Amino acid sequence: MNNENTLLDFEIDAGGKGLGALPARQRAGEIAQLGWQLLAEDLSLPVAVLSQRRIEHNLAWMKAFINRYRVQLAPHGKTTMSPQLFRKQLDHGAWGITLATAPQAQAAYNHGVRRMLMANQLVGRGNMAIIARLQHDPEFTFYGIVDSAENIAQLGRHFLEADQTLKVLVELGVNGGRTGARDEAQEAALLAEIARWPSLQLCGIELYEGVLKDEADIRAFLRRAVARCAAWAAEGRFAAGPVLLSGAGSAWFDIVAEEFCNADIGRPLEVILRPGCYLTHDVGIYKAAETRIQANNPVARDMNRALLPALQLWAYVTSLPEPGLAIIGLGKRDAAFDAGLPVPALHHRPGNAAPTPAPEGWALTAMMDQHAFMAVPIDHGLKVGDMIAFDISHPCLTFDKWRQLPILDDDYRVVELVQTCF
Amino acid sequence: MNNENTLLDFEIDAGGKGLGALPARQRAGEIAQLGWQLLAEDLSLPVAVLSQRRIEHNLAWMKAFINRYRVQLAPHGKTTMSPQLFRKQLDHGAWGITLATAPQAQAAYNHGVRRMLMANQLVGRGNMAIIARLQHDPEFTFYGIVDSAENIAQLGRHFLEADQTLKVLVELGVNGGRTGARDEAQEAALLAEIARWPSLQLCGIELYEGVLKDEADIRAFLRRAVARCAAWAAEGRFAAGPVLLSGAGSAWFDIVAEEFCNADIGRPLEVILRPGCYLTHDVGIYKAAETRIQANNPVARDMNRALLPALQLWAYVTSLPEPGLAIIGLGKRDAAFDAGLPVPALHHRPGNAAPTPAPEGWALTAMMDQHAFMAVPIDHGLKVGDMIAFDISHPCLTFDKWRQLPILDDDYRVVELVQTCF
Numbered sequence: 001m002n003n004e005n006t007l008l009d010f011e012i013d014a015g016g017k018g019l020g021a022l023p024a025r026q027r028a029g030e031i032a033q034l035g036w037q038l039l040a041e042d043l044s045l046p047v048a049v050l051s052q053r054r055i056e057h058n059l060a061w062m063k064a065f066i067n068r069y070r071v072q073l074a075p076h077g078k079t080t081m082s083p084q085l086f087r088k089q090l091d092h093g094a095w096g097i098t099l100a101t102a103p104q105a106q107a108a109y110n111h112g113v114r115r116m117l118m119a120n121q122l123v124g125r126g127n128m129a130i131i132a133r134l135q136h137d138p139e140f141t142f143y144g145i146v147d148s149a150e151n152i153a154q155l156g157r158h159f160l161e162a163d164q165t166l167k168v169l170v171e172l173g174v175n176g177g178r179t180g181a182r183d184e185a186q187e188a189a190l191l192a193e194i195a196r197w198p199s200l201q202l203c204g205i206e207l208y209e210g211v212l213k214d215e216a217d218i219r220a221f222l223r224r225a226v227a228r229c230a231a232w233a234a235e236g237r238f239a240a241g242p243v244l245l246s247g248a249g250s251a252w253f254d255i256v257a258e259e260f261c262n263a264d265i266g267r268p269l270e271v272i273l274r275p276g277c278y279l280t281h282d283v284g285i286y287k288a289a290e291t292r293i294q295a296n297n298p299v300a301r302d303m304n305r306a307l308l309p310a311l312q313l314w315a316y317v318t319s320l321p322e323p324g325l326a327i328i329g330l331g332k333r334d335a336a337f338d339a340g341l342p343v344p345a346l347h348h349r350p351g352n353a354a355p356t357p358a359p360e361g362w363a364l365t366a367m368m369d370q371h372a373f374m375a376v377p378i379d380h381g382l383k384v385g386d387m388i389a390f391d392i393s394h395p396c397l398t399f400d401k402w403r404q405l406p407i408l409d410d411d412y413r414v415v416e417l418v419q420t421c422f
Numbered sequence: 423m424n425n426e427n428t429l430l431d432f433e434i435d436a437g438g439k440g441l442g443a444l445p446a447r448q449r450a451g452e453i454a455q456l457g458w459q460l461l462a463e464d465l466s467l468p469v470a471v472l473s474q475r476r477i478e479h480n481l482a483w484m485k486a487f488i489n490r491y492r493v494q495l496a497p498h499g500k501t502t503m504s505p506q507l508f509r510k511q512l513d514h515g516a517w518g519i520t521l522a523t524a525p526q527a528q529a530a531y532n533h534g535v536r537r538m539l540m541a542n543q544l545v546g547r548g549n550m551a552i553i554a555r556l557q558h559d560p561e562f563t564f565y566g567i568v569d570s571a572e573n574i575a576q577l578g579r580h581f582l583e584a585d586q587t588l589k590v591l592v593e594l595g596v597n598g599g600r601t602g603a604r605d606e607a608q609e610a611a612l613l614a615e616i617a618r619w620p621s622l623q624l625c626g627i628e629l630y631e632g633v634l635k636d637e638a639d640i641r642a643f644l645r646r647a648v649a650r651c652a653a654w655a656a657e658g659r660f661a662a663g664p665v666l667l668s669g670a671g672s673a674w675f676d677i678v679a680e681e682f683c684n685a686d687i688g689r690p691l692e693v694i695l696r697p698g699c700y701l702t703h704d705v706g707i708y709k710a711a712e713t714r715i716q717a718n719n720p721v722a723r724d725m726n727r728a729l730l731p732a733l734q735l736w737a738y739v740t741s742l743p744e745p746g747l748a749i750i751g752l753g754k755r756d757a758a759f760d761a762g763l764p765v766p767a768l769h770h771r772p773g774n775a776a777p778t779p780a781p782e783g784w785a786l787t788a789m790m791d792q793h794a795f796m797a798v799p800i801d802h803g804l805k806v807g808d809m810i811a812f813d814i815s816h817p818c819l820t821f822d823k824w825r826q827l828p829i830l831d832d833d834y835r836v837v838e839l840v841q842t843c844f
Contacts, residue, residue, distance in 0.1 A: 014528070015525065016525065017525035021548070044524055044525050044552060045546050045548065078792060102466055103440070106436070120751065121740040124809075125462075126464060126466040127466050129442060130442070148741060151807060154807055177743075179740065179793075182743060321595055322597060322598075327600060332819060383572050384543070384545060385545055387546075397755075400823070401844075422755065
């Protein structure tokens with residue numbers, strides 16, 4: 001086992017949810033040897049599971065997509081915060097990993113990631129200290145973003161005192177949006193402050209177009225970023241080396257690829273896309289986004305098959321207390337509930353050969369911390385102890401409910417276990 | 423260090439959020455020696471912190487409350503899932519800990535809890551196997567709840583084959599509520615099925631009154647439980663030993679104490695209350711509940727001081743991109759957002775002597791995964807890098823966002839670190 005595999009193996013938390021009664025201390029690398037099978041009830045439900053085949057499909061899909069556009073991929077790691085999944089993304093051509101916070105960057109570093117973009121402002125002494133410490137490793141490359149002269153001065157001072165250089169991208173934003181410089185006056189103030197600090201290197205421009213909802217607005221925003229990038233290149237604002245131009249959440253990455261892939265700023269440019277949710281996809285917000293992508297994007301259409309939902313939750317029917325109501329052992333502790341409740345997908349009765357599709361009439365109506373309410377027809381035929389698989393909307397807020405997730409093959413056998421570092 | 427302290431000490435996860443740049447490998451038991459102070463930015467924000475003084479106040483408050491009513495306390499552990507906090511609750515007179523799932527029971531057991539009530543149905547082979555394994559320890563006492571003949575038969579068979587006995591309470595419920603037997607016909611079916619299985623022992627009655635919103639309805643429900651308890655005692659339905667009668671979430675525990683404390687069922691009765699949120703309290707749903715308790719409950723009124731909110735989130739102002747808007751580095755990944763957004767409580771500028779109260783005009787208006795939007799007046803005076811403390815509503819869904827939480831003294835020094843086992 002080489003060093004990186006050692007970093008990615010871990011001792012299974014025997015007290016963790018979703019696993020069965022583990023035999024003694026066990027390492028994740030040995031989990032396939034247990035022969036656990038979901039339908040045979042070897043796991044403790046509720047459990048969040050990943051489909052090996054679908055994850056591999058999505059990895060290959062995105063690799064083909066970025067290759068066609070000749071752009072780079074730094075998938076947003078905040079979605080899964082799973083080092084084992086980061087490794088799969090890097091093995092499928094990712095340039096690096098995007099993170100949201102200094103502790104996330106540290107967790108990724110601790111598990112072997114060596115090039116990363118932090119797509120949020122690095123604020124506060126404790127957070128700067130974490131990044132400064134990681135930068136002691138000459139193999140480590142980190143890019144932060146800035147949108148405030150105040151913060152730039154704080155960073156400049158901190159990294160000057162640490163006798164280090166911090167690479168930064170200026171974040172552009174839009175009125176009514178989230179972070180990022182709104183106009184050229186704000187941009188000029190940022191550039192002037194960056195220029196004051198020898199400890200800071202301006203390496204590019206970053207934006208998050210996902211705060212906008214309209215394609216025309218998004219294209220205008222992206223073109224503004226390309227124009228600023230070209231202008232700043234002409235003005236000699238950037239440090240040596242390729243300039244980075246980065247955008248793209250999980251909903252609009254096709255538009256960002258289209259707009260950025262042919263940008264000419266008169267010097268070498270690396271376009272970095274940051275979608276995170278493609279890996280597991282969903283049947284909610286990202287399914288909706290992908291329907292648009294499949295309809296409009298020629299490369300995606302050409303690749304034929306779409307992204308596949310690869311993350312499901314399995315839970316038991318725990319009570320059938322009155323007609324038309326099934327209580328499910330699945331709660332806000334287990335699944336995202338902010339962008340649509342989980343959707344019943346499969347029904348399995350232990351002992352049967354295979355699951356069957358969940359009837360149309362089943363639907364979650366409410367969730368509590370540890371329970372879900374499922375409306376069912378009077379003649380539902382369910383029994384307490386039946387298993388239900390749910391598709392989800394919003395993978396990010398589902399992943400963070402789980403510290404360990406089994407990966408299943410098509411026979412529902414546990415072939416791998418990944419951890420999360422939230 | 424005795425065995426239990428060893429179980430409760432742990433190696434700090436240096437990649438975990440909320441902590442600063444940790445010096446080498448460090449155990450939680452040594453954290454006070456680091457001399458970390460929140461206001462000096464030794465921690466990485468966002469961070470969830472507990473107030474040592476307020477936690478101790480709340481522990482003492484609840485101990486006095488249950489002593490006055492001569493009832494037992496099995497605080498719902500699902501709120502915090504923190505073994506170190508369980509220990510404090512047990513040290514303050516708790517009879518045991520309530521858990522929601524088999525993995526939660528296992529995590530509590532692994533950290534030294536030896537008497538517990540699982541206030542949900544134990545469903546599925548994987549979950550039953552976890553409890554059966556814990557029951558190999560003769561020091562371990564477990565009570566489950568049942569509301570379905572199907573589930574009773576599954577449990578009866580599983581524990582018969584395991585050559586074990588499972589102690590169960592019948593759960594009573596109400597129409598339109600969640601789990602639990604709705605009427606005497608359902609109850610009779612449960613009693614008949616339990617009687618068929620020598621592997622099951624009926625030890626009492628359980629309910630969760632929190633599904634009702636009206637005090638009169640709640641009192642009627644509680645009286646029904648006392649009446650059924652007396653009837654089943656008279657009919658000899660219960661196993662030998664004291665009968666357990668358990669109710670009470672965090673909103674109505676005073677009413678449950680009043681109704682249950684003088685119940686006479688003609689044989690020894692243990693009343694077990696299960697509030698979980700009293701430990702940290704909040705400024706939202708449980709603050710509202712407590713206002714009623716303080717107004718109506720003579721014992722609470724007599725104890726004078728109320729429960730105190732003991733859990734806060736600290737986060738940085740990360741961007742001030744346009745007038746009237748501050749972006750905060752705090753997201754759905756960090757705080758409950760289902761029962762009101764976090765409420766700005768304190769403002770601190772690093773370098774100043776102490777925090778000041780947050781002005782009335784500051785309010786969160788939206789949260790994303792890793793960001794919050796705070797509306798502020800135009801002349802807010804904030805700077806990027808300022809620290810804001812937020813009070814919260816719904817501790818359960820805040821705790822589960824954190825794997826490690828510092829406990830602070832009144833000088834904002836880290837005096838302890840607790841872990842969570844979600």
